[in-house]
Amino acid sequence: MPPYRILRTWIWELVALILAIGLITAITVLLATYDGKQAPEWGFRLNFNALLALLSTIHRAIVVVIVSQVISQRKWEWYGGRARPLADLQLFDSGSRGSWGALLLITKVLWRDVITLTAAIVLCASFLVGPFVQQASRTSECSFPVLGLNASVPFAHYVPRSGGYYNIAESPTMEPGIPTPDIAAAILSSIMAPEGVENQISSSCSSGNCTFPDGDPEELGSGHVGDDDLASYSTVGMCNKCVDVVSLVSAEESTTTTTKDILYALPNGLNFTYDRSQIDSKVAEIWPTEDLDWMEGLFTPELKAASRWAYINATFMARARGSIEDDANLTAIMCSLYPCLRTYTVSVTNNQLDEREIRSDILRADTRGQTSNPNKFESWQSSNNPWYHYTAVKSPCRIDDGNIYDEKNMFSLPMATNMTLYSLTNATEDGQESYHYEYRNVTAPEQCIYRQNAQFVKAISTVFHNEIFVGDCNLYKGLQCYKHNYQANAGMLTDLGAGAVLRTLYNDGAVHFNDINRWFDSFTNAMTNRFRFEYGTNPFNDTIRSALLSEKGLSPSLSEDLPSGLAQGLAWRTTTCIDMHIHWLLLPVILTAVTVFLSVWTIIANWRHRHDRPVWKENILPLIFYGHRIESTNPDAFAARSPRKELADDIELTHRGSGRQPDDTSDEEERLVHKEGKLMEASEMMDISKNIPVTFRWPNGAETTSTAAPPHEKGWLRRRKPQAVEADSLLGENAASMHHGSGLSTISIDTFETDVRGEQLQEVSRPTMAYGRL
Known part of the structure; x- marks a missing residue:
């Protein structure tokens, strides 16, 4: 079984990491170069402080993107070791999206997950990068010799x-x-x-x-x-x-x-x-x-x-x-x-x-x-x-x-x-x-x-x-x-x-x-x-x-x-100069160094499991494709709060394409069948999901124009029957539906065909989709 392409999955984060290091280096070099010197005049209404603000803003955005990906990847590890509350999924998702969510995530992972805790702290502290860079670049009066001006004292x-x-x-x-x-x-x-x-x-x-x-x-x-x-x-x-x-x-x-x-x-x-x-x-x-x-x-x-x-x-x-x-x-x-x-x-x-x-x-x-x-x-x-x-x-x-x-x-x-x-x-x-x-x-x-x-x-x-x-x-x-x-x-x-x-x-x-x-x-x-x-x-x-x-x-x-008798000297003109306070750059440098450590540690951890664990990061498709692998230690409480029949009745899938028959097996289904025993990468799920149209049924039959299928796609409408939901292992409880020999669980979906033109309800064949084990 070929390994997952870990480095390829993290390639953009690695590029962003190099860019972040280059930006903080550029900020430091700029301040050191012009320390004690007159602020440069570049024209185009761009001054020295504006350039620093631009670089620090880009640097902060890159750091946030990288640590957000680290937090997103850590949520899959969070559920892999032991049973966790399902609500933690939302905490991790919010924690990767902003400072407030990161603060809430800190209280959850404190003393439990050092990597996630550190990433959340970096995300919260990242907003200080801009002010600290501005504090590192202060101004003071300085003097420079001016040629051509008279300076003499009689001797x-x-x-x-x-x-x-x-x-x-x-x-x-x-x-x-x-x-x-x-x-x-x-x-x-x-x-x-x-x-x-x-x-x-x-x-x-x-x-x-x-x-x-x-x-x-x-x-x-x-x-x-x-x-x-x-x-x-x-x-x-x-x-x-x-x-x-x-x-x-x-x-x-x-x-x-x-x-x-x-x-x-x-x-x-x-x-x-x-x-x-x-x-x-x-x-x-x-x-x-x-x-x-x-x-x-x-x-x-x-x-x-x-x-x-x-x-x-x-x-x-x-x-x-x-x-x-x-x-x-x-x-x-x-x-x-x-x-x-x-x-x-x-x-x-x-x-x-x-x-x-x-x-x-x-x-x-x-x-x-x-x-x-x-x-x-x-x-x-x-x-x-x-x-x-x-x-x-x-x-x-x-x-x-x-x-x-x-x-x-x-x-x-x-x-x-x-x-x-x-x-x-x-x-x-x-x-x-x-x-x-x-x-x-x-x-x-x-x-x-x-x-x-x-x-x-x-x-x-x-x-x-x-x-x-x-x-x-x-x-x-x-x-x-x-x-x-x-x-x-x-x-x-x-x-x-x-x-x-x-x-x-x-x-x-x-x-x-x-x-x-x-x-x-x-x-x-x-x-x-x-x-x-x-x-x-x-x-x-x-x-x-x-x-x-x-x-x-x-x-x-x-x-x-x-x-x-005259002693000739130099005339100095007083102007505004850059005054570098390097200690204010410690925070941006430390945040960059910690981000490098978090990224490298996460990539190494993924590399160690490259044969059995793909990198999903912020992708939510694994919850749809492999939702049946989510196991609960308290199924009764889960069923009471979310009855299976209600869940099944709310899911609709519509085949796209006018030339496909309801009993045909799609290319995506063939891919799933041939991927026996191996979880898909995020890119594979993305490719498949592009050709799987779905809608969400709101209560009381309410349907918005944004969720309704286009008229030309209503020729084939698949609806799960109540008995099909019993066979579905979305919650991982129906062991009878698992095929032990193949390592796949089969979801059988009985569908009904709706003839849009004649509005006659006909029973059609049900396609079979095979999903690998999470």
Whole structure:
């Protein structure tokens, strides 16, 4: 006996299973591909979420179809092992058709049939596939670089590109380093409003969000701002170091009995007498100090290196209001303002510039082959050589070709520049550490070299020494602060700088070191910003070099050709992006995996019985063809509820075809006879049933047009006689009608012929149909 074609029966479910796996894979791949990216625009009014919804809906429908077939096939196994209530048949049928039926089926098969229970749970949970896929695809704001939009921030590789000092030909005194009005105005603006808008960096960012990723990389593990993947930009600037020297102040009280005054003095000679009882008493003074050896232990190597070529080393001392015996009201501070290289990380967010300084380095003198004693090197005040610069080399550094160089390989570049830097170094002799100046030869590409012209430094230093950090304050009908040696008829402008600084530092008597140090920080930040957007230019090049070598210095025509120093970046546009939450895909993936397991398990179980059990799944024809094999353990109750005669009287079969005689055996009957001992597959029953017309007789003889036989088919009408029903084994109770030898049960149906034309009732022969055993 050939086996049943199990795989062929399940072929469409297997195809659907592969499609379900492909769909959930496609959903996952789509989300992973576009995670963190802008939602694609495909046109045709189809967006990303609509595609996901479509795929998830198809996936859910496929899962439902597969598990419905599993449930339908399980109902035949449900009745095969033991007697079950006939109503379970309806529960299984409803359970394969929808969620509510599946819920009712769960209560029936709980702890009895794990496969059916799992399939019903999958069917109930399948409606969650769509919402869970939508939850897996959320949206968030994200940014993408936009080409063609401007993104730049000013930085100064070389200062100045123009202005700041007169060239020798235009100098009123024919001396180098004479300040121009523009640098004086920049200094006064930084003093009066260091946090003002006019002294802040203005970035250019077309989209409002810009980054600058092409800067110089920071050394790994630098730990400056907690990020080892930094891109930084450096600029020539101004820095400050302030030291609290109040511990070095000596206080000497007056020995006279007529006054109550005290003399405060520092080792550098700065002093004043404070007398609270006097009408005109000095309370504050600021003065330049070139030699800082008087600071003794406070004169650290860092301060020594910074102050060597500083714009100014200014000492400020003040006595706040209070008891004359209270020395806590005394403040003394020394601040060194010097050229430096300041390094930042930069970004623009929502049109707000965000700069974070990560370090600063002292600019050292580039002496260009100076051979004199380094510890006796001339001061910049007397230097008129335009080749001299304050210089710093940044390492590591990115140059134009995109390569990164550091101190180990900078010298290998063919176009590198040779320099002689005047540096402070330390040495250990006889166990004692000492510091001294020496010349150090350095070779580096121009993109890594930052310079500030010595004449520009001298111009700033001149303003600081003569106009800003030199003056004192007296209490006379209020606080009066003037430049040192101020004359009443000299005019207000001569007192503008020193007076403004002293009033700010004195702060109405609330004098504290932290406040003074904070103000100097703000002032040097403002001056650095001025260097960047007003005086800075790109790396030192042949144009600047030729201009500096000319007798007239940097001419106005050349100055106009020099571009502002700008760091170029990327403009980012904020848009909506896909944000994948993969944990929401667990349910669809689990449902798919469980569906695969249920299908494979069911197919394997059917394959094991491929010689004796066909696959019927949702087909109801087996109940008609093999209804006599349904056995009841309580036949009396069944008969009472559904009398056999009533059942028999309600069944009518009508032969189709005008050429068939009532005593002929149909092809379908022949097939049944030749299939002795073997149950038909669902497809075979379907083929046979197509040629077996039936009607259902409603009570009281009611007949609808949908159940009535067509007029041309009423020529032969077969009706079961009551005695034929007794011989029928529809309920499996009449063992006498079973043919043990053939394994078939025979249903004999006595029929009556109705002559439609003559309306005469005639008895005709009865065909015999043989059905196999269930």
